[in-house]
Amino acid sequence: MIDWSLPSLSGRWIVVWRRNLRVWRKLAGPAVLGNFGEPLLMLLALGYGLGGFMGQVNGLSYLAFLASGVVCSSAMNTATFEGLYSAYTRLSVQQTWHAMLCTPLAVDDIVLGEAMWAATKGTMSAFAILVVMVILGVVHDPIAILALPILFLTGLCFASMALVVTALAHRYDFFLYYSTLLLTPMLLLSGIFFPLEGLAPAIQMAASALPLAHAVALVRPMVVGAIMPASLVLHLLVLLGYTAVALYVSTVLLRRRLLA
Amino acid sequence: MTAIRLRGLTKCYGTDTVVDGIDLDVRRGECFGLLGPNGAGKTTTLRLLLGHTHPTSGNIEVLGYGIPQEARAMRARVGVVPQQDSLDPDFTVVENLYTYASYFGLRGADLEARVVELLELASLTAKANAGVLQLSGGMRRRLTLARALVNRPDLVILDEPTTGLDPQARQLIWQRLRSLLTTGTTLVLTTHYMEEAARLCDRLAILDRGRVLALGSPRELIAAHIEPRVVEVHGPGVETWRLSHGQHLASRTEQVGETVFCYTTDDQALLADLTTRPDLWFIHRPASLEDVFLKLTGRELHEEPRK
Numbered sequence: 429m430i431d432w433s434l435p436s437l438s439g440r441w442i443v444v445w446r447r448n449l450r451v452w453r454k455l456a457g458p459a460v461l462g463n464f465g466e467p468l469l470m471l472l473a474l475g476y477g478l479g480g481f482m483g484q485v486n487g488l489s490y491l492a493f494l495a496s497g498v499v500c501s502s503a504m505n506t507a508t509f510e511g512l513y514s515a516y517t518r519l520s521v522q523q524t525w526h527a528m529l530c531t532p533l534a535v536d537d538i539v540l541g542e543a544m545w546a547a548t549k550g551t552m553s554a555f556a557i558l559v560v561m562v563i564l565g566v567v568h569d570p571i572a573i574l575a576l577p578i579l580f581l582t583g584l585c586f587a588s589m590a591l592v593v594t595a596l597a598h599r600y601d602f603f604l605y606y607s608t609l610l611l612t613p614m615l616l617l618s619g620i621f622f623p624l625e626g627l628a629p630a631i632q633m634a635a636s637a638l639p640l641a642h643a644v645a646l647v648r649p650m651v652v653g654a655i656m657p658a659s660l661v662l663h664l665l666v667l668l669g670y671t672a673v674a675l676y677v678s679t680v681l682l683r684r685r686l687l688a
Numbered sequence: 689m690t691a692i693r694l695r696g697l698t699k700c701y702g703t704d705t706v707v708d709g710i711d712l713d714v715r716r717g718e719c720f721g722l723l724g725p726n727g728a729g730k731t732t733t734l735r736l737l738l739g740h741t742h743p744t745s746g747n748i749e750v751l752g753y754g755i756p757q758e759a760r761a762m763r764a765r766v767g768v769v770p771q772q773d774s775l776d777p778d779f780t781v782v783e784n785l786y787t788y789a790s791y792f793g794l795r796g797a798d799l800e801a802r803v804v805e806l807l808e809l810a811s812l813t814a815k816a817n818a819g820v821l822q823l824s825g826g827m828r829r830r831l832t833l834a835r836a837l838v839n840r841p842d843l844v845i846l847d848e849p850t851t852g853l854d855p856q857a858r859q860l861i862w863q864r865l866r867s868l869l870t871t872g873t874t875l876v877l878t879t880h881y882m883e884e885a886a887r888l889c890d891r892l893a894i895l896d897r898g899r900v901l902a903l904g905s906p907r908e909l910i911a912a913h914i915e916p917r918v919v920e921v922h923g924p925g926v927e928t929w930r931l932s933h934g935q936h937l938a939s940r941t942e943q944v945g946e947t948v949f950c951y952t953t954d955d956q957a958l959l960a961d962l963t964t965r966p967d968l969w970f971i972h973r974p975a976s977l978e979d980v981f982l983k984l985t986g987r988e989l990h991e992e993p994r995k
């Protein structure tokens with residue numbers, strides 16, 4: 429018997445979020461170093477190194493073009509990792525969710541709390557890149573701050589999608605299907621490393637059917653163009669749509685799995 | 689007053705009927721045991737009580753709440769010690785207690801006092817800031833029990849609370865459970881240790897294949913289901929002895945491997961006969977819960993359910 433009802437949105441998710449924050453704080457040192465260190469090295473190497481060969485891309489320096497895309501993929505990757513590997517560890521190895529279900533918390537609260545937490549982590553890593561970009565002189569307009577809520581939504585979107593996969597997983601290896609078949613192709617074809625315009629129309633269509641390209645379309649103008657993006661509502665709707673559907677599906681699947 | 693009321697409780701997984709029409713009443717303040725071999729349906733019954741799975745049919749009431757509809761409100765007043773360890777390995781002992789308390793919305797000075805109390809109760813005060821991974825099995829179990837009490841529950845549900853513990857650690861848990869009973873807390877526990885059931889439980893239900901085979905206090909069960917004396921005999925001639933003598937001297941005999949179990953109300957004649965047989969060794973003892981259990985659930989091995 430499957431419970432198809434819509435997720436109940438109560439404020440109880442916050443205690444799940446806080447639990448994860450508490451764990452993160454204990455291990456924050458290396459995490460923060462990773463957040464800043466990796467993108468800094470990558471932007472320096474690729475942005476300056478590769479950028480030297482490329483000149484301008486879409487009217488931006490290659491460093492600015494690349495960095496404004498990597499901000500999005502970083503939110504995606506961090507939120508995805510948290511929604512896959514860390515969430516799965518809590519689900520199966522540590523039985524954390526089972527413990528929560530012995531209290532007044534319900535599956536719906538856990539899913540929402542986990543998604544919000546993964547989105548928070550995604551936003552933290554994207555924020556670190558924004559800081560690096562400011563230091564490198566790529567970001568100079570305060571309008572870039574408006575990208576943060578978009579990056580949070582991007583994180584929430586990919587966290588929810590990851591939780592769908594986690595709900596179906598019975599071992600860590602399963603996640604390779606998702607990352608190899610969906611995430612990596614999407615990462616390469618969403619206008620992060622090179623503009624989409626030159627690609628075959630079919631590929632452009634496929635990319636625009638997936639959420640990452642929309643996140644990039646929203647975030648890039650804000651952080652390096654100092655302008656509000658075109659088709660703001662359309663891009664937002666795609667991200668919100670993916671988030672809502674994935675949150676719903678992951679809740680239904682995890683109810684089925686945990687309350688069998 | 690009933691703490692738990694089950695009527696016609698049934699749970700099927702596919703074509704397997706795992707819980708098969710259970711009717712039970714657990715009284716407030718008692719320690720109630722569910723005793724059964726592996727795969728009998730003990731954990732599933734507890735999961736049904738907690739609203740962790742929906743019954744295929746039947747009625748569940750826990751502390752007056754209808755389950756599963758009102759499971760959330762019920763769980764606020766219940767403590768759970770699950771079969772599988774679910775402590776947070778990234779946290780210390782106290783952090784585990786505070787975090788679990790946060791799931792109940794508990795906080796403040798009240799909670800701080802409660803945590804001190806619980807550390808004391810679990811004999812973990814000295815380990816308050818130790819990581820969970822540094823604790824022994826017994827300590828982890830005590831912490832799990834302390835965690836289950838953080839909300840001052842009226843009812844505590846324990847799934848095999850002492851499985852895998854050494855005798856000292858087990859004794860310590862039993863002591864804590866007894867002191868909980870003196871404060872009026874209702875306990876429901878599952879076990880496959882007869883000694884645990886006999887010492888701790890006011891009443892128990894013997895469960896097999898999802899059915900209640902017998903219900904009552906340990907004494908009542910022994911009185912109702914088994915002869916009061918048992919003589920266990922073994923030795924080279926035991927098989928022929930059983931047929932020629934044992935069978936006639938005891939009310940019931942049963943052979944398991946090399947041993948013949950003789951059940952009787954009067955063991956005098958049996959013992960007199962055995963003292964003349966230098967080729968046979970024997971033990972005589974009062975009947976125990978284990979004899980009842982084996983009689984009702986059978987002596988064949990119950991394999992671990994596959995998971």
Ligand SMILES: Nc1ncnc2c1ncn2[C@@H]1O[C@H](COP(=O)(O)OP(=O)(O)O)[C@@H](O)[C@H]1O
Pocket residue numbers: 688701706724725726727728729730731732733993994
């Ligand atoms: N989610 C499930 N799906 C299918 N079968 C299950 C599920 N949970 C338990 N079972 C089966 O139900 C039976 C009873 O299991 P359980 O309640 O765990 O027994 P016990 O706790 O008494 O050892 C076992 O045969 C087990 O395999």
Ligand SMILES: [Mg+2]
Pocket residue numbers: 730731732771847
């Ligand atoms: Mg069990």
